[in-house]
Amino acid sequence: MSRKAYAIAIKDVLAEEMRRDDRIFIMGEDIAEQGGIFGCTRGLLEEFGESRVRNTPISEAGFMGAGVGAALAGMKPVVELMYMDFSLVAADQILNQAAKIRYMYGGKATLPLVIRGQQGIGRGNAATHSQSTEAIFMHIPGLKVAMPSTPADAAGLLRTALRDNNPIMFFEHKLLYSVKGEVPDDPDFVIPFGKANIVKEGNDVTIIATSQYVGKALTVANKLESEGICAEVIDPRTLVPFDTETVVNSVKKTGRAIVVHEAHKNAGPGAEIASLIMEEAFKYLDAPVLRLGAKACPLPFNLGLENAVVPQEEDIEKAVKSVLYK
Amino acid sequence: MEKERLIWIYRKMHEIRKFEERALQLFEKDKLRGSVHLYIGEEAIAATVCSLLRDSDYITSTHRGHGHCIAKGAELAPALAELMGKSTGYCQGRGGSMHIADVTKGNLGANAIVGAGVPIAAGGALAAQLRGSDQVSVTFFGDGASNEGVVHEAMNLASVWKLPVIFICENNEFGISTPVKQSTSVKDISVRSAAYDMPGYTVDGNDVFAIDEVVSKAIERAKDGQGPTFIECKTYRWLGHWTGDPQIYRTKEEVEAWKEKCPIKRLENYLIENKISTEEELKKIEADVLVAVDEAEKFALESPEPDPSKALEYVYFEN
Numbered sequence: 001m002s003r004k005a006y007a008i009a010i011k012d013v014l015a016e017e018m019r020r021d022d023r024i025f026i027m028g029e030d031i032a033e034q035g036g037i038f039g040c041t042r043g044l045l046e047e048f049g050e051s052r053v054r055n056t057p058i059s060e061a062g063f064m065g066a067g068v069g070a071a072l073a074g075m076k077p078v079v080e081l082m083y084m085d086f087s088l089v090a091a092d093q094i095l096n097q098a099a100k101i102r103y104m105y106g107g108k109a110t111l112p113l114v115i116r117g118q119q120g121i122g123r124g125n126a127a128t129h130s131q132s133t134e135a136i137f138m139h140i141p142g143l144k145v146a147m148p149s150t151p152a153d154a155a156g157l158l159r160t161a162l163r164d165n166n167p168i169m170f171f172e173h174k175l176l177y178s179v180k181g182e183v184p185d186d187p188d189f190v191i192p193f194g195k196a197n198i199v200k201e202g203n204d205v206t207i208i209a210t211s212q213y214v215g216k217a218l219t220v221a222n223k224l225e226s227e228g229i230c231a232e233v234i235d236p237r238t239l240v241p242f243d244t245e246t247v248v249n250s251v252k253k254t255g256r257a258i259v260v261h262e263a264h265k266n267a268g269p270g271a272e273i274a275s276l277i278m279e280e281a282f283k284y285l286d287a288p289v290l291r292l293g294a295k296a297c298p299l300p301f302n303l304g305l306e307n308a309v310v311p312q313e314e315d316i317e318k319a320v321k322s323v324l325y326k
Numbered sequence: 327m328e329k330e331r332l333i334w335i336y337r338k339m340h341e342i343r344k345f346e347e348r349a350l351q352l353f354e355k356d357k358l359r360g361s362v363h364l365y366i367g368e369e370a371i372a373a374t375v376c377s378l379l380r381d382s383d384y385i386t387s388t389h390r391g392h393g394h395c396i397a398k399g400a401e402l403a404p405a406l407a408e409l410m411g412k413s414t415g416y417c418q419g420r421g422g423s424m425h426i427a428d429v430t431k432g433n434l435g436a437n438a439i440v441g442a443g444v445p446i447a448a449g450g451a452l453a454a455q456l457r458g459s460d461q462v463s464v465t466f467f468g469d470g471a472s473n474e475g476v477v478h479e480a481m482n483l484a485s486v487w488k489l490p491v492i493f494i495c496e497n498n499e500f501g502i503s504t505p506v507k508q509s510t511s512v513k514d515i516s517v518r519s520a521a522y523d524m525p526g527y528t529v530d531g532n533d534v535f536a537i538d539e540v541v542s543k544a545i546e547r548a549k550d551g552q553g554p555t556f557i558e559c560k561t562y563r564w565l566g567h568w569t570g571d572p573q574i575y576r577t578k579e580e581v582e583a584w585k586e587k588c589p590i591k592r593l594e595n596y597l598i599e600n601k602i603s604t605e606e607e608l609k610k611i612e613a614d615v616l617v618a619v620d621e622a623e624k625f626a627l628e629s630p631e632p633d634p635s636k637a638l639e640y641v642y643f644e645n
Contacts, residue, residue, distance in 0.1 A: 025456060051455075052456070054487075056483070057479070057486060059483060061476040062445045062476055062482070062483050063445075063483060065442065065476060066448045068449055069384075069386070069434060069445065069448060069449020069450045069463075070449040070450070070452045070456070072429060072450065073434065073453035075453045075456060093446075093476075096442065097439070097446065101435065102642070103420055104425040104427075105417050105435060105640075106417035106420045106640060107640035108416070108417070108428070108429060109429050142642070144642075164643075166642050
């Protein structure tokens with residue numbers, strides 16, 4: 001085990017996998033000399049050279065398309081988006097091309113493409129640089145969607161992504177980059193997609209949380225222990241594929257569930273997860289499944305306004321008590 | 327150009343023409359559904375360009391893609407079967423007319439989103455560059471696509487990275503129903519190449535020799551590591567944008583005048599006049615192609631439908 005920051009965990013896995021597989025190359029905005037504005041590719045240029053670590057023009061659709069083409073032609077591109085919000089600039093290449101090509105070609109093409117970058121609140125970047133876009137990509141079949149919440153998960157999920165043969169949306173969070181944690185040193189440490197992490201066991205209520213909300217949910221769950229409420233906290237780790245079994249088994253045990261994320265509540269990941277619970281475990285439920293997510297409002301610039309839009313720890317606590325009728 | 331390649335081009339042009347004429351007939355008999363965008367009148371471009379490519383070279387194509395796919399090695403039977411959505415089609419009925427691909431032959435795919443194949447071809451070229459191979463990548467797109475932002479992004483990227491890619495802009499005068507002069511700021515689209523510091527040419531897209539000359543140069547340049555070339559081929563779409571197009575945007579006289587410039591007839595005349603081939607030899611080629619199209623039709627009609635219980639197959643690569 002080594003203690004390292006989330007951003008370093010990402011950089012280390014990129015380097016290790018690039019040493020292992022010479023088809024892997026990385027391209028994106030300011031990722032070479034600069035090492036990315038969050039440092040996730042720092043040092044890679046020196047080791048792997050400018051051919052495999054490429055600064056791109058600010059042409060998200062263009063270089064995303066080049067990633068799609070290079071993947072089709074046998075390479076394993078990693079395309080870094082400086083902000084995952086920019087995926088919308090490249091939306092056609094991701095949603096119409098990368099996601100659909102294998103299917104449209106009758107299974108005769110393979111498209112190993114990792115699209116990664118950070119998103120989310122916390123740095124006063126306002127609506128076009130602070131939103132959470134994963135629901136858009138969950139909606140279009142053909143993509144896998146990963147959301148690591150810890151340095152170890154970032155390492156294990158990224159290595160799985162880099163060894164997968166599908167297009168993958170890999171959502172990091174800007175507020176998690178400096179968070180440190182223990183990461184296994186094993187160069188083959190992988191976390192399979194579709195395997196949720198039961199972060200904390202409990203019998204009273206199931207909290208399903210993603211990305212930086214896993215930590216917040218855990219804080220609330222630990223606090224509630226002193227009040228005699230034992231919450232189970234589950235991090236799905238990947239939204240596509242989704243580990244329905246772990247979530248449903250938990251809800252069968254607890255009879256109550258809340259889903260919390262930073263993405264908008266309306267048509268957000270929580271809507272999907274709540275529906276799955278209702279379809280698979282309705283008769284076990286003792287309370288309606290609650291969803292917590294950003295309000296239906298563009299993410300504001302001002303910190304006070306931003307906090308007013310996204311769920312706070314008190315909101316999670318209230319929701320837990322609400323489903324327990326307390 | 328040596329006789330063998332000229333005859334290959336001649337045959338491919340007939341394959342494309344007769345394949346599409348048959349596709350149109352099948353559409354009119356309700357044997358085909360969806361959209362069928364026909365390339366008739368533009369065959370010289372696909373056939374000549376692809377006569378210069380190897381299986382290992384890449385292309386990307388368009389919604390009007392049958393010609394490019396056939397010229398890049400697609401067999402007529404599975405291609406026609408795909409147009410009919412059959413299980414024996416190139417995409418097993420998942421893709422249809424606008425998504426025929428065969429990566430093993432370097433065809434990275436037809437593409438129903440205008441301009442979207444262009445950066446994908448740049449990506450094929452990038453893969454070649456990263457591997458240090460001498461593969462080249464050709465992207466076919468229309469005058470309409472030349473106004474898509476992503477095409478310009480790909481041109482810039484290809485030029486900055488000196489990618490071995492050749493931009494083939496087929497200017498067939500119309501983006502659906504809109505004449506090119508209403509949609510496009512320049513008379514010759516190739517002048518846009520100057521903005522990306524790459525050579526640009528405008529040639530007669532119905533002239534096999536004119537196309538051959540500039541594409542040969544472009545391939546040499548690409549293989550030499552000098553980067554991309556932009557080639558505009560001026561041609562004309564004989565038929566409507568799609569099979570049901572009322573074509574109110576042009577006159578019958580205009581269409582007839584272009585039919586007089588038929589690229590197949592033009593090559594045929596050249597081959598006979600210059601005694602490279604005989605009328606008899608060429609008629610035999612045409613007849614052989616017709617037999618191949620008949621066989622493709624029979625194959626497609628007799629092929630089974632895909633199994634609906636397998637509709638979800640191929641969404642993901644199963645690791």
